[in-house]
Structure formats: structure tokens, C-alpha cells
Amino acid sequence: MVEIIPQKKLKQQRRLRKKQEKVDKITHQVIQIKRVSKVVKGGKKLSFRAVVIVGANSGLVGIGIGKADDVMNAINKAISKGKKKLITIPITKTKTITHFVEGFYGSCNVILKPSRSGSGVIAGSSIRTVLEVAGVRNVLAKQIGSNNLLNSARATLEGLKQLQTINQVAKTRNILIDSLYR
Structure with missing residues (x-):
């Protein structure tokens, strides 16, 4: 059966x-x-x-x-x-983040920018570890404020939570994807 x-x-x-x-x-x-x-x-x-x-x-x-x-x-x-x-974070085909983001946690501020292929992870402290474990291979990052390892890692995660794909942006704005490229 x-x-x-x-x-x-x-x-x-x-x-x-x-x-x-x-x-x-x-x-x-x-x-x-x-x-x-x-x-x-x-x-x-x-x-x-x-x-x-x-x-x-x-x-x-x-x-x-x-x-x-x-x-x-x-x-x-x-x-x-x-x-x-x-x-879960969105990663492009070139193993970078989709757009510029800032993450804040406590007195720590982390700035993340997408980078071109082959540039590597340009970051310090625990930010580099978070990005490498996540699978991001090309990104520029800057830590401003506190040097606390835990707070900088949490600020990086807060920044990564803000990442959106093109489809998500188009859906929240109620527009077609083609109109985003114009």
C-alpha cells in the first residue's frame, strides 16, 4: 500500500x-x-x-x-x-553584503560597507570574526567607540540584521524591482 x-x-x-x-x-x-x-x-x-x-x-x-x-x-x-x-543575512554572489549599514550596541558603533571582489575582510577585533564565520568575504568595516569585544560583536550583528535584499526593499516600498534600477 x-x-x-x-x-x-x-x-x-x-x-x-x-x-x-x-x-x-x-x-x-x-x-x-x-x-x-x-x-x-x-x-x-x-x-x-x-x-x-x-x-x-x-x-x-x-x-x-x-x-x-x-x-x-x-x-x-x-x-x-x-x-x-x-x-540569516543576505549575501551577494561576490560574497559581500548588500548595502551600507551601521550597527549600534552600547557605546560601540560599527560601520559596514560592501566591497569589490578580492578585497577581503578589512575589519578589526571581533568584527572580522563575525563576518568570516557568517560567510562574508569582501567587506570594509570600521569600529567607533568602545573596544569591548562582546559589544563590537553585538553591534556587528545589529548591523547585519538591518540588511535587506532588493526583493525585500521593493516589497516594503510597494514598487516593481525594475523601477529600483532606474
């Missing part, structure tokens, strides 16, 4: 399979491990905080922060939290 599956259910299964394939290819990069302490009645309790960038080199990227008594547990917690907070 052959079971007939409705077309809608097949599409849902394909979508889930594609999403699972992307999640399977996830890589991570540790950007900071810090020893932190908490003052308790008996003295100081030491633990470690790990900041990890998680991504799939195809437009998926996220930041995870984990805290534990040893470094490996902190990193593993950060990776699992980062996987839960993945965002």
Missing part, C-alpha cells in the same frame, strides 16, 4: 531537511575567554566566561555567551546558546 503525502507536507519536510543541513554545517570561533569571580560568604568563587561566534559560512551567524567552572563547559554552553540565536 502506497501512502500519498500532500504537496504542502512535502514542502514542509524539504524545508526542515534544508534547515537541518545548514545546522549540521555550523562552525564556531572563540573570541574571548575571561576568568570572572563572584564574591560569596566564604571568599571568591572563580568561573570562566566564554564568548563564541557560531555560523555556517552561508549567511547564518549568532553569538553565544557561556559561563561555567571550567573553560570547556563554558565554551560548550556558549556554542549551544549561539545555535539558538542564529540569524
Whole structure:
């Protein structure tokens, strides 16, 4: 007996399979491990905080922060939290971002500009790590304000969240794509 599956259910299964394939290819990069302490009645309790960038080199990227008594547990917690907070960003064929954006987090300001093919990732600090893990290969970036690694990574993510494709811009403006090119 052959079971007939409705077309809608097949599409849902394909979508889930594609999403699972992307999640399977996830890589991570540790950007900071810090020893932190908490003052308790008996003295100081030491633990470690790990900041990890998680991504799939195809437009998926996220930041995870984990805290534990040893470094490996902190990193593993950060990776699992980062996987839960993945965002998708649009990347062009030349592996660059679609347009100029600015990201703000705390007192950190990050400016991201698309660049021509072959120029590479011109960025410093944790901004470079976020962009490379996300799969962006050609971009110019500048960090203004705070030098905090975590805040600059979060500001970069805030900027990347603002990216839109041409189709999305045309849809929000209620115009045809052809009229955007004129």
C-alpha cells in the first residue's frame, strides 16, 4: 500500500531537511575567554566566561555567551546558546553584503560597507570574526567607540540584521524591482 503525502507536507519536510543541513554545517570561533569571580560568604568563587561566534559560512551567524567552572563547559554552553540565536543575512554572489549599514550596541558603533571582489575582510577585533564565520568575504568595516569585544560583536550583528535584499526593499516600498534600477 502506497501512502500519498500532500504537496504542502512535502514542502514542509524539504524545508526542515534544508534547515537541518545548514545546522549540521555550523562552525564556531572563540573570541574571548575571561576568568570572572563572584564574591560569596566564604571568599571568591572563580568561573570562566566564554564568548563564541557560531555560523555556517552561508549567511547564518549568532553569538553565544557561556559561563561555567571550567573553560570547556563554558565554551560548550556558549556554542549551544549561539545555535539558538542564529540569524540569516543576505549575501551577494561576490560574497559581500548588500548595502551600507551601521550597527549600534552600547557605546560601540560599527560601520559596514560592501566591497569589490578580492578585497577581503578589512575589519578589526571581533568584527572580522563575525563576518568570516557568517560567510562574508569582501567587506570594509570600521569600529567607533568602545573596544569591548562582546559589544563590537553585538553591534556587528545589529548591523547585519538591518540588511535587506532588493526583493525585500521593493516589497516594503510597494514598487516593481525594475523601477529600483532606474
